[in-house]
Each structure stands twice: as C-alpha cells, then as structure tokens.
Amino acid sequence: MNKGLKIATIGGGSSYTPELIEGFIKRYDELPVSEIWLVDIEEGQEKLNIVGNLAKRMIAKAGLPIDIHLTLDRAAALKDADFVTTQFRVGLLDARAKDERIPLKYGVLGQETNGPGGLFKGLRTIPVILDICKDMEELCPDAWLINFTNPAGMVTEAVLRYANIDKVVGLCNVPIGMEMAVAELLEVDHSRIRIDFAGLNHMVYGLDVYLDGVSVKDQVIKMVTALDDNSFVKNIHGFGWEPEFLKAINVILCPYHNYYYKSREMFEKVKQEAEAEGTRAEVVQKLEKELFELYKDPNLDIKPLQLEKRGGAYYSDAAVRLISSIYNDKRDIQPVNTRNNGAIASIPDESAVEISCVITKDGPKPIAVGDLPVPVRGLVQQIKSFERVAAEAAVTGDRNLAVLALTINPLVASDTLAKQIVDDMLEAHKKYLPQFFGNFITK
Amino acid sequence: MNKGLKIATIGGGSSYTPELIEGFIKRYDELPVSEIWLVDIEEGQEKLNIVGNLAKRMIAKAGLPIDIHLTLDRAAALKDADFVTTQFRVGLLDARAKDERIPLKYGVLGQETNGPGGLFKGLRTIPVILDICKDMEELCPDAWLINFTNPAGMVTEAVLRYANIDKVVGLCNVPIGMEMAVAELLEVDHSRIRIDFAGLNHMVYGLDVYLDGVSVKDQVIKMVTALDDNSFVKNIHGFGWEPEFLKAINVILCPYHNYYYKSREMFEKVKQEAEAEGTRAEVVQKLEKELFELYKDPNLDIKPLQLEKRGGAYYSDAAVRLISSIYNDKRDIQPVNTRNNGAIASIPDESAVEISCVITKDGPKPIAVGDLPVPVRGLVQQIKSFERVAAEAAVTGDRNLAVLALTINPLVASDTLAKQIVDDMLEAHKKYLPQFFGNFITK
Amino acid sequence: MNKGLKIATIGGGSSYTPELIEGFIKRYDELPVSEIWLVDIEEGQEKLNIVGNLAKRMIAKAGLPIDIHLTLDRAAALKDADFVTTQFRVGLLDARAKDERIPLKYGVLGQETNGPGGLFKGLRTIPVILDICKDMEELCPDAWLINFTNPAGMVTEAVLRYANIDKVVGLCNVPIGMEMAVAELLEVDHSRIRIDFAGLNHMVYGLDVYLDGVSVKDQVIKMVTALDDNSFVKNIHGFGWEPEFLKAINVILCPYHNYYYKSREMFEKVKQEAEAEGTRAEVVQKLEKELFELYKDPNLDIKPLQLEKRGGAYYSDAAVRLISSIYNDKRDIQPVNTRNNGAIASIPDESAVEISCVITKDGPKPIAVGDLPVPVRGLVQQIKSFERVAAEAAVTGDRNLAVLALTINPLVASDTLAKQIVDDMLEAHKKYLPQFFGNFITK
Amino acid sequence: MNKGLKIATIGGGSSYTPELIEGFIKRYDELPVSEIWLVDIEEGQEKLNIVGNLAKRMIAKAGLPIDIHLTLDRAAALKDADFVTTQFRVGLLDARAKDERIPLKYGVLGQETNGPGGLFKGLRTIPVILDICKDMEELCPDAWLINFTNPAGMVTEAVLRYANIDKVVGLCNVPIGMEMAVAELLEVDHSRIRIDFAGLNHMVYGLDVYLDGVSVKDQVIKMVTALDDNSFVKNIHGFGWEPEFLKAINVILCPYHNYYYKSREMFEKVKQEAEAEGTRAEVVQKLEKELFELYKDPNLDIKPLQLEKRGGAYYSDAAVRLISSIYNDKRDIQPVNTRNNGAIASIPDESAVEISCVITKDGPKPIAVGDLPVPVRGLVQQIKSFERVAAEAAVTGDRNLAVLALTINPLVASDTLAKQIVDDMLEAHKKYLPQFFGNFITK
Numbered sequence A, B, C, D: 001m002n003k004g005l006k007i008a009t010i011g012g013g014s015s016y017t018p019e020l021i022e023g024f025i026k027r028y029d030e031l032p033v034s035e036i037w038l039v040d041i042e043e044g045q046e047k048l049n050i051v052g053n054l055a056k057r058m059i060a061k062a063g064l065p066i067d068i069h070l071t072l073d074r075a076a077a078l079k080d081a082d083f084v085t086t087q088f089r090v091g092l093l094d095a096r097a098k099d100e101r102i103p104l105k106y107g108v109l110g111q112e113t114n115g116p117g118g119l120f121k122g123l124r125t126i127p128v129i130l131d132i133c134k135d136m137e138e139l140c141p142d143a144w145l146i147n148f149t150n151p152a153g154m155v156t157e158a159v160l161r162y163a164n165i166d167k168v169v170g171l172c173n174v175p176i177g178m179e180m181a182v183a184e185l186l187e188v189d190h191s192r193i194r195i196d197f198a199g200l201n202h203m204v205y206g207l208d209v210y211l212d213g214v215s216v217k218d219q220v221i222k223m224v225t226a227l228d229d230n231s232f233v234k235n236i237h238g239f240g241w242e243p244e245f246l247k248a249i250n251v252i253l254c255p256y257h258n259y260y261y262k263s264r265e266m267f268e269k270v271k272q273e274a275e276a277e278g279t280r281a282e283v284v285q286k287l288e289k290e291l292f293e294l295y296k297d298p299n300l301d302i303k304p305l306q307l308e309k310r311g312g313a314y315y316s317d318a319a320v321r322l323i324s325s326i327y328n329d330k331r332d333i334q335p336v337n338t339r340n341n342g343a344i345a346s347i348p349d350e351s352a353v354e355i356s357c358v359i360t361k362d363g364p365k366p367i368a369v370g371d372l373p374v375p376v377r378g379l380v381q382q383i384k385s386f387e388r389v390a391a392e393a394a395v396t397g398d399r400n401l402a403v404l405a406l407t408i409n410p411l412v413a414s415d416t417l418a419k420q421i422v423d424d425m426l427e428a429h430k431k432y433l434p435q436f437f438g439n440f441i442t443k
C-alpha cells in the first residue's frame, strides 16, 4: 500500500477523543492510519484545540507518522476519507440536561436513547447525520460511516432508510461491556467469552453465552441470580433481577433493560439522583470541565485515567477493532448495528438491528438467529416501532409523529403526557429543531 | 333436516344467559335449535335454576320447540352437541374482585384481560377449558367451541396450542361495539358500516372503516378528534384521545387501548372508582344480585332491560350471528379470535388473532392484512408474548413463567412488582390454581 | 343514483364482446350500466363495427337504456369511466400463431401464458397496459381496471409494480371452470360448490373444495382418480392424472398443470395437433372468421351458440359478477388476481396472486392461506420468478432478461434454447416490441 | 487435554478413506486425533481390510500416535466418539449404476442427487442414517455427525426433521471447488477468495465473490462469459453458459446447475457417455477396482495420486477443516448444509440449506442472506419441495409420495414417467428398500 488511511472524526472536540486516539495508537501495526481529521463546529473550537493538541502530543509520544488535523471545515475532512466516525452532540451536554430534566417534571424518565430524551436527541441529530451522508456521497463515496452518536439505533435506522449510502455501522459499547462482565463473573480472560447478541441498540439480548465456544448460559444465569447486583454491567447500576424472572426469560440482559423490566424502581432512582447530585448530563458536565482542565496540561501526553469515570469504557476498543476488521477483512464476530437482512425474524430486512456479525471488508454480515425468544419479541418490536416513527418525525418535522413516537414508547404510554412533553421539549430545543419550525436543512 | 341443533352452554347459570336465549329466539328461523343444555357446577346450582327457569319461560312465550335442559352433568350436555358455548367464570365474581383489588395495592391496574387480573383469570380458566376440550374430543368431536370466557385471546391461544380440537372460535363484543359506535357517530344504520379489524382480543385495531363499502376513515378520525370523549365505545369511558396522537396513528382504536395509550390516567380513574364505588367486579356483584332477584319473578318471560347495565351489549348478537353463519355457511364477514394462518405478518400462523374473517361452515377464514401499521406492531407483539407466556404458565403451573408474564406486561413492567403480585394472587386464588400447588387436573 | 355506470372495453372488437354484452344484460337489475364504450385500434375497425352493431342489436332486443359507443378514441372512452375492461390482443391472432409455432421448432411448447408464448405476449402487452394505466390516472382515477388480457398473472404483476394505479384486478375463467367441473362431477348445482383457490394465474390450486360448506376434497379426489380423463376442465384435455400422484399431492389441479406435471405428453399432443389441424391460434382464426360472418347477420340479436366453441366459457359470468360485487360491495368470495398482501406465505406482499378473495367496493381482499402445501411451493415460486423477470424485461426492453426468463421457465430449462427462441421471436414480433429495438412508448 | 479425539467413520471401507486419513495427518497439530474407527458392513469387509491397512501404513509413515481400528461393530465404533463421519453407500456402486441406467430408459437423467437417482439413493440411505442417529443418541450424545453421503441435502433435511440429534452437518466439495475455480480463473491463491454461498446442496449459488474481501463478481462473470467452458468447476463439464443468461442471472453458478439450466444438452451428453463408456458409476467401478489393487501394495504408505481421478477433490480438506473449526471454535466461514434458522427467506427455519456459516464449537451459524435473487427462488424451492417429499417417502415407505417427489422434480415433470420410473426402481432396489415392502428398520 502506498498511502495510509484517512480518518475523519466529526465532533472531534469531544472529551472522548483521547480514547479514540489511544485506540489508533494501540492498533497501528494492523491499521496504518496516516491522517486523523478532527472536525468540529465553531462553538466547539476551543475544546477542539485543547483535545486536538493533546492528541498531537499522544501521537508524538508514540512516535507514529500520523498527522492530526484540527478543522472547522467538514468538507475538507471528509474529502477522500476512508472512515468517518461521528461522536458529535448537537446542542452539547446542555441539550442532554434538558432531555433528562424536562421529562422528570412529568413523572417520566428522560433516558437518552430509547425514551423522550432519546427521541429529542434523535430529532436533533438525524438531520445532521443525513447531511453528512450527502456530503459523503460526493466527497468520499467509498468511506464507511462508523456512528457512535446516540441514539445509535435510531440514527442507523434513519441512515438506512433516508440516506443514499450503504456503508454505515452503528456502534455501542454495551455488548462488549456485557462480554467483559461475564468474563469477570467467570474469572476468565474476556477473549474466551462470546455472546450471541440480537436485538436493538440499548435493547440487546444475549441469546447464548460461550466460554471457549461451549455454552455456559445456564451457569451464568445461575451465578447472576445469586448476586446482589446482577445487572451484568456496572454503568447503570440495577438492583438485581428477580431470580424467577431471570430464570424464566433465560437470556442475558443488558443494563438498559432495567428501564423496561424495572421501570418504577429506575424512575425513583434517577429522580433521587437528579435531586441529589444532578442528572447524568449535569454530573458529566462537571467531569468534562475537569477533564478539559487536565487536557490543557502541555505535559500530558497519554489518555488520563480520569477519562474512565466519564463512561464510555471500551468505546475506543470497539471502534478501532471494528475499523481494523473492516480494513483487514478479518471476518471475526462483533456485535454492531447494521441492516437486518433477515437475520432476526419479524424485523424488516432494511431495518437496523444490533446483532453479532461477521465483520468483512464488505461490511458486517449478520448471523441469522431466526425467531427471537417469545418473551422478548414484544419489547424489541415496540422499540423498533418507536425508532421508526421517531426517525420519520425527524426527517419530516411532523409534530404529530413526535407525539405518536412518545405515546407508543413504554416509558411514557400516555398520549396526553406525550403531547405535553413534546411541546415542552420542542420549545426548549427550538434552536436545534428547525424542521419543526418550518425550516429544513438543505444543501 | 330431521333433527334440530343441540347447544351446550358451560356456565349456564350466568346472568348473561337470558341475552343468549333471546338471541336464539330471534334467529330461530335461520338456526333451528332444538335443545339448549345449560350446565353449571354445584356451587352455581341455585343461579342455574333461577336463570334456567327464566329461559324456559322466554322460550315458552316465543312459542318455539326448544327444550331447555338444566344440569350439573357436563358430559351429558356435551354428548353430541353441535355448538358448545362457554361463559363460565372460575371462582365467580369474588375471584374477579381479587383480580382487581390486589394489583391496585401495588399501584398496578388489575385489568381483567391483558393485565395481572387477566393473567390470573387465564391461569384459573385455561385448565378447565382444556378439560372441556378433552371431553369434546370424545363426546362431540364435530362440535364448534364458541368461547366467551375472558381472557378470550389467551384462552383461544391455549386451545390452539394445547388442545386437540381445531374447531374453536373466541368471541368478544368489542369489535361489534366499535362498528356500532361508528354508525352512531355517522348517524347511519350499523349494517352499512364495516371495519377491517386486526390485532388481538382487547387489543384490536380498525385498519380501515367503510360506509357502504367506501372508506370513511379520514372522516371518522377527524370527527372523533373533535369530540370530547372520543374513545369510540361507551363501555370503558376514555378521556378523549389527543388529536395529534389519533391523526398520527391513523387507525380506529378500541376502548381497551386506553390502558396502554393512557395508562396513568386510567390507573387514577380506576383507583378512584374502586375507592368511591368499588371495583368493577364489586359493582357488578351488586347488579347481579338485583338481576337475579328480577329473574326469579315467575311472570318475567323476556330479557329484562336492566341486563344492559351489566355490560355485554351485543354479546348475544355476536354469538348467535356467528353460530348461524357457521351453520348456514353464510360467508359473511365477522371479527373473531381464530388461528392467524398468515393473515397478520409477524404473528405465528398457529397463534390466535382477532381479525375480520369470512365465516364459513368450515370455520372462520381470516382476511389477509399483511404487515400491521408500524406504530401498532410493538404493542400487539407484546400482548401476544404475554398471552403465550401466560398460557404456558397455566398449563405447566410454573411460577417463574407467571412472574415473567407479568414482568413483560406493559401495565406492570417491573420484575419485583410482578413477583409480589404473583405471590399475593397465587395465595388468594390458591383454591382455583391447583397446578401451582402440585396438582394437575387429569381425567 | 342519478347516473348509470360507464364501462370502457379496450379491444372492443374482440369476438368475445357479445359474451360480455350478454353478461351486462343479464345482471342489469343489479348493475345499472348506462354506457358501454367499445374501443379498438385502426386495424380492428371493421371487426369493431361488426361486433359493435351486434352489441347494439342485443341491447335493443333486451330493451335496456344502455348506450353502445364504438370508437378508436381511447381517451374519450376512458374519460370518467367507472370500469375499464381489457380484452385486446396486440398483434392479433397472427401473433399468437407465431407464439405457438416458433417454440415448437425448438422442441418446446409455446403455451400462451406461462411459456415462451406467454413471455412474448407479455412483452407485447405490458407496455400497452401501462400506457392505459397512465391514461386512467388522469382520465378516470377512480375506475377499476378489470384485465382479461393474457398472460393475466404477468400483466397484473406488471401493473402492481410499474403503474401508479391500485385498482386493478386480473381475471381468468379457469377457477370458475374448476368449480363448474366439480359441480358436474358431483351432479349438484354449481352454486353449492366452493373451492379455496391459491396460486398464480394458470397455476392455481384448489386447496380444499366444499359442497354446501362441507369439505368434499377426499371424495372428489377419489372420484377423479377413477375417471379416464380426470383433468377437471374440458378446455385443455389432459390424459388423466396418475392416481398415485393425485392422492399424494392432495389438491385440486387446474388444467394448465398438465403442462408441468405431464410435460412430455402435452408437448407430443400439442405438436401432433399443430401438424394435424394447426395450432390453437390457427384453429381459432378459422372459428373467428366464421363467427364474424355470423355476427354480420342483421337479424342476429343474441349471442350465437357457436361462440362457445371459441373457449372462454364463463368469462362474461366471471367478469360481470366481479364488477357487480365491487359496485354493490357484495362481499362474496371470488377467485381473482390481486395483490398478495401476505395471504400466501413466501410470495411478496406486492406481487400478484390468484386467490379466493372477498370482493368489496374497496376491491378484493384475499383470504389468508398461510404456507402452501409443500409439494406445490416450488412450481408456484418458479412461475412467479418467471413472471417477475418477464415483466422487468417488458418494461426495460432488456434482451438478457428475456433470455433469463425463458431459461428459468420449466418448459424451456436451457439457456441455449432460450436464447435461440428469444432471438427468433424478437425478430418475428419486432413490430410490436419497440422497447427491444431502442424505442419506448412514451406519452 | 488428557485424551485425544475419537473419530468414527461409517463406510470406512470406501476408496475415499486415504483422502480422509491424509486430512487428519495434515492437520494433526491442530486436531489431536487419537483413534479412528473405520466401520463397515460384512459385504465390505475385504475392502475395509485393504483400505484400513493402507491407512495404518499412512499413519505409521507420518509417525503419529493415532490408532486405526477396523471393525464391523458399529456400536463399538460410535461409543464415546467425538465426531462421526459417514461415507457409506447402501447397495454400493451397483445401486448407483441402476440409479443412472434405469431413468435413461425413460428419457430422463438419473442424476445421483437431485434427480430420480438421488431420490432412490435417499430412500436407501435415510433409514440407515436415522438408525445411526438413534445409536448416537445413546452411545455418543455429544458427538457431531458429519455427513458426506449423498444426497447430502436430503439426508440432512431428514436428520433435522426425523432424528433426535441436533449436531449434524452435511458436507459437499462443490462450494470449495467453486472457490478454487475462481482462484484459478483470477490466478490468485485460493485463500484470498471468498464466496457468499446460499441455496441447497448441489443447487448452491454464489451470491457474491470477493478477492481479499473486495467484490469481484462483475469481473468474474465477465471473464467467465468469455470462456469456452465457463461452468466454473471441472467435475461436470458444462458447455459454457450463454453470456446473456449469465449476465442477467448475475450470480456464480455451480456445476450441477447444468442439469436445470441446460437440461436437454446434459441429457444428451450423459446418454452418449453412458453408451460410449458406461455411466459414471460404471466408470467409477473400474477406477475403484484399480484403486484397490494399488491400495493392496504393502509398500504404499501415502494417498496414491490416482485417487484424484475418482473425483471428490477437496473432500478431505473440507471435512477435516470443518471438524477442526468445530473442535477449535475457529469461527471461520465455511459453506455447509445446516438448519436454515431464518438465514434464507422463504425456506422454513428447520429445513436444511447449504450456506456460508461461521463455524463455532457450538456448530455452524448461518450468515443471513434475506431474500434470494428473484430468478433463483423458484428452482431452490422446487428442489427443497422435492427433498422434503422424498424424505417423507423414505421414512414412511409411501409409494405415492415417491411418485409425487419425482413428478415435481424438474428433471422428470411427468406423473406417468414418474410412476413408471418409481415402479421400475423400487423393484430394482427392493433389497435395500424394505420400508416400501412392509418392513421397517427398528431397533
């Protein structure tokens, strides 16, 4: 190969960037990146500079021939890129804080992905992503879009249905976190664990789990039911599943299932935390401030440990592992958000699912699971309906569809509440939702 | 024909029986019934006698050659029957009162069909129905089982999956009530209205609605959104759907949808009513007492008007209309609960659905609707998952499955609540749930 | 109603027209037709006049207030029509003669619907039908297109996929003929017989058959296997199915199945007939000549008996019955070609199938049959693949697709033969296949 | 690991055995086999001894600690086996010769897998395989059954539907041969080529083909259409596909497609070869004789080169590669016959398909392909229907089903021919088809 790979990272000023840079450094021997373009918008310029300079110091320390570009010019970044990663946040953490606060007023969880918060994050994000896709058609038609921006399921659905590019993968660290948690539980190296994932983003189930290729699902479920906190992943602390429930459902649950199978308890917990220490966005805002102070230190040339508190564990690992498997046609198994293509029965072929795939240079190829287990079908369909109505609302700017999306969302389940929340949040996010106020992003 | 039809009605002592008798009288010219066997259990003997004697007086007044038999001997009633109708209630209204009261303690609606109340009604009813089916295999293998006993969807599912008889139809008055409500709204005779129904029992949607064969869905939705109380059917008073929601979902809703699309409001309403006037079962108990006092009157020889307050409007019409269409191979369209057979995409062929069917002598033939509209798929799948897990719990007596059924039920959505409610209700209904306490009904 | 119905019949100069006129006369009391517009092209003007004048005499004799219009102006005929029927034949019987003759040279049956003959009839017909559909969008957007023109399955598929009108039904007399044949076999009136039809045009199966609503399939199959000629319908004389085969396949076959389940015998028979008396088209050409001589007789004012030899029994009955059921929202069951909509598993929702439907004012609603019986799935899929590739060839003018369509057709099954036949027939029909020679019909 | 693997090979006296032994020797470092049990029946004892002794010499020369056991005691061989491979041939090559000769009399190709020959090979083989499965349930419930015996698709279907073991894989060398052929065509090492396979055994399609992970399908199809003999695989010489056909079908074909897309040409060729040099079975019989003469040579201690003429190239490679990937949980992609599980739309989940799978210790996991391309759906369904009816005929001994299986087979397509062939072949194979003559294998 004569030339290295060009990576464009939209939302490059994010506090996560050092994580990503570390990932590229670690896998440089298998992934010959020559340029990383960190793009951001004007409001993010200061953060972009801070984090970008840290990135440069990290690369320098690693002694690698990778050029870091900091830019506000998205087109320049996209031009001939090989991979485009997205980690931007329309409206920044302020918007997320509203996503969380407003629904609480109505006795409803905000939930940044599959709840009202997720709906509004999707409404803000999808037009921007579709705009990026249009640019990519022209500037880098062969590039892969690796989307980290939440709600990753809804965003991937929107790209599959409303954009003209096929090469898109949605990525989340929840599945890898579940494998890590099982490895920890069994006290084995995580490379020996494999889970058959199927479902949707933040609504993914482990249909089976293997140690060295041999199913250990029964053992894992037995061990988990005996634990105090058996929610598999630390990120969202559950309260322990009832053993009766876990044995009967007989699959590995993801932490986000707490919102649906423990909905009242989660509401109380989130509400108390919001009162005591602020919502998650508010907590993260403080953390970020501290992180950026650290990042400014001209002597810092590695990813600081404090970044881990921010969440997002394994993100860089998941991302760079995926990119490398595509680039190298590794054909290994990874859980990603991709076109269903018949893998899960009763989900349309063209819809996004989160599922174990073989990762090839031609993209992820989902492993067929057939019918989902009877008890999980309903919730998966419900969230898929929510994602589809929400994505349609995002592209049409139809307020009725936004009300419908929330009404059919299991966290709301009331048309009157849905309407009140939609009206309140439309007003709060007005600046970032031009399509609901008569204006559409066009090129 | 040399011989008239034999009808066996299980739960013949029900206060509804005069309704049914009136139906047979009205349609005698097309449905030559010669014997009606009203069967009940020992505890119901007194009521059976009261209502049975009224039935006899009604037939006498009509001057028809129909023999009414009152019996506790189910086998004698089933022997060579042409149609078996079921309207029994295991544990009577006392049990229903518990189904409603206990969940309220946990902040959860009882809901006698698709909620915790429905689960426990199903757990009590399904073993009895399957026992009746076993008898029918032997005593009247060619008879049709017309099931009115709720939860009619779950019961039909159980018969389709766990019994050896094919000839079963589940029946509900909700769809006919929806057609009546539309007729009233448009101020036309109800025979001119037809709705394309699809979904599940008490979770049925009108995909389109026609006046004289021409779609008037847009007009109906428009009119309904302008009403104060736009819930279509009076039985369960709603609060009016939000116009945004109704326009976006763009289907005709059934009154039970209030529990899922207006869940908080319904909970408050039911709770207040329970406090003010008692739960629905408690109200009905009073009504029934009064009804039976009326029924005792030896001069009464028609269905008393007061029965209408009891609910169940159109039941007899729906039931006898169905029986007549089967008997006469009428090939008219009626909404019933039957084997899906591919009519609704993503529901297994062998599952029960509530859907518009052509009614033939060979049974109901569902009209294909293909994919359900995107926004309604989730809830339908969720209730179907609930019904299937519940039916399996009923036949296995597996407490874990009962906990699972409630956890995935949208009215509960918490494994801890589910477990508490299950334990409380198992204890309360112990007498009628032998399968959960080590005893199975066997023959 | 203030105004009667307007019927537009494309190909009005056809010898079948008196059949259709008779149908309208017979059902005038339920179908108040006020105008019938018989349209034809210039080459057909003489025949149009002859048959049109007969039509006028027939109406006059019946004493009905129906105006017959004879015209070459298609737009005038379509303007505000309520029903458009199509019975035209691009290239007339000369073209059909070539469809039959040319394949025989290659040792292949022409078969005017699902064989090479059908492919080329489709290639000639589909562009014209799509052109009519474009006119209808504008001139009579609420009209129903009732298509009789063969290959009716392929043509309906093409309209469903490539036209902008939804209101299309394809019609064939084979299913009604099968019901008539069963009625004759059982010596009962045909109104007492009903068959559950499912499959494709000229590839339709009777999944069950009922006498007065009770299945008599076993009896019918038993009787048929005992007959000498057990092919159900006289039109295409079979040779009798082998009893082993018929018992095992356990469905009612249509006469066209002889081409696929008795392929060699049919080839020999057709070849011998072609040598002895000419191909079917050549025989029909003679018949038609005689018919038109009869039609000229100014004293003839009824449908002459000789028309029956021409084939097409029950066509008028099928057509006018269908139109009346749509107009009157009769909701009776009739077998037609319509959008599958999930009724037959494994056929796309949007593909055309021939299936028992409830006929409503809103069109035919197919009755769900779920999975086809295992042994018939393959052939149905094969013909559907053939129809779809052929329809795509017709709209694109892609010769490779025409070769593919014939190669996958079971009557050809050879790419080399397919290519030779395609080349030979493209040349022969050049005049009517402009799309394969660089010219597309456009408006 | 304390103990090596035990392999049981049913039909161990086959001339292919040295191929298999060579495979185990080559991969010994990743597959620690300690015992290979070659089992045969009494009639095969002499061949078993000859080939078994060669196997022993091969192992000795390789200096590996693998014990070769020769036995007629199947139970002893199966006891605690880790992998069971089947390569037996009920009735030996004499039966195959009849499978080929008898249909030719009727103008029909025998075709040893998906034609009349395949039907009868299946009828002879399936009861034996199901008997082996019953033994395995008891003697080695954790073992994998790796079936090479043809018709591999029908046999795998039968095991999936009628046996109680789940761990079965059907294997064929056609897909690997297609990859090899493409590698040769592109002049690259075969490890760089990957094909997305989907379909059925001997009816498999390459939906896409990759060089180093990048699709080269267009290039390959272009190159192939330019060749004289473009049938991809040498084993069955085709005549070159017509470029029009190949471009339009736009998939990679397998050599067996010649029977369906070039049916007349293949019939003529096979008939001429049969007349000139004998049928394939007769040619192979001679080859085998020569091979066994070679095998007897006590100095021979490697697989003789002449074995390659016998066909079956890559068999050992495919087999041992598969066993190693299961044993080592390699998760690489291999095409095998396995349970569909939703991977190919419109094929039942529980049916066998030949498809690219990820091979894990838990077995093959098929990669979802969704809908097959339109033009190939029909033939795949037709062969699947044939396989299913044939498998049912094999287990029931129902002659009507055998006639039905052949009638719906595209190579026969005539019920009369089907009946004649079935009767003739039932008589010829009477000894090996006890189930059709009133006797069933039972234990």
Ligand SMILES: [Mn+2]
Binding pocket: A150, A152, A171, A172, A173, A174, A202
């Ligand atoms: Mn995530």
Ligand SMILES: [Mn+2]
Binding pocket: B150, B152, B171, B172, B173, B174, B202
């Ligand atoms: Mn009801």
Ligand SMILES: [Mn+2]
Binding pocket: C150, C152, C171, C172, C173, C174, C202
């Ligand atoms: Mn026809």
Ligand SMILES: [Mn+2]
Binding pocket: D150, D152, D171, D172, D173, D174, D202
């Ligand atoms: Mn093979």
